[in-house]
Amino acid sequence: MxxxxxxxxxxxxxxxxxxxxxIERALPALGFDGVAHVRTxxxxxxxxxxxDEASAIEVAHALAERLLSNPVIERAVARLxx
Amino acid sequence: MxxxxxxxxxxxxxxxxxxxxxIERALPALGFDGVAHVRTxxxxxxxxxxxDEASAIEVAHALAERLLSNPVIERAVARLxx
Numbered sequence: 158m159x160x161x162x163x164x165x166x167x168x169x170x171x172x173x174x175x176x177x178x179x180i181e182r183a184l185p186a187l188g189f190d191g192v193a194h195v196r197t198x199x200x201x202x203x204x205x206x207x208x209d210e211a212s213a214i215e216v217a218h219a220l221a222e223r224l225l226s227n228p229v230i231e232r233a234v235a236r237l238x239x
Numbered sequence: 240m241x242x243x244x245x246x247x248x249x250x251x252x253x254x255x256x257x258x259x260x261x262i263e264r265a266l267p268a269l270g271f272d273g274v275a276h277v278r279t280x281x282x283x284x285x286x287x288x289x290x291d292e293a294s295a296i297e298v299a300h301a302l303a304e305r306l307l308s309n310p311v312i313e314r315a316v317a318r319l320x321x
Contacts, residue, residue: 159275165282177283177285180283180306180307183306184306187305189298189302189306190288191287191289191298192285192286192287192288192298193241193286194284194285194286195283195284196283196284196285198281198282198283198284199279199280199282200247200279200281200282201259201262201278201279202249202276202278202280203259203263203274203275203276203277204274204275204276206272206273207273216271216273219271220266220271220274223269224262224265224269224271225262
């Protein structure tokens with residue numbers, strides 16, 4: 158069966174996020190007050206052909222660690238979409 | 240009150256995703272068979288100071304459309320984190 162997966166990749170706490178910092182600096186000039194702590198991340202959506210949900214998540218997790226994220230600075234969480 | 244928001248930015252259907260295509264091409268050589276339809280996206284997490292949840296989502300949605308995404312090729316969804 159095909160399982161739709163989402164992998165959410167975020168920077169670990171303490172790792173600098175220059176893109177988020179730049180967005181945060183731009184906000185007051187655009188009229189967005191009261192927005193703080195901007196952190197960016199990446200998502201990967203794909204279908205995994207597997208026997209059951211647990212195996213699909215396992216494949217997605219291995220893929221996330223090996224190819225989709227840098228485990229030194231990023232945290233990857235794989236879950237079923239929806 | 241401070242509301243933790245996630246904005247999920249994905250490419251609209253039909254828009255080419257070269258990063259996803261490259262990942263997909265690399266998968267068989269890495270031993271990941273049965274993974275297909277890889278699509279990439281971006282997330283933005285931030286706190287919004289607002290009177291209630293609905294106002295916070297509204298601010299996040301405006302921000303997502305104006306600054307965090309390109310509405311021509313991308314779709315942005317703002318939701319409360321968690």
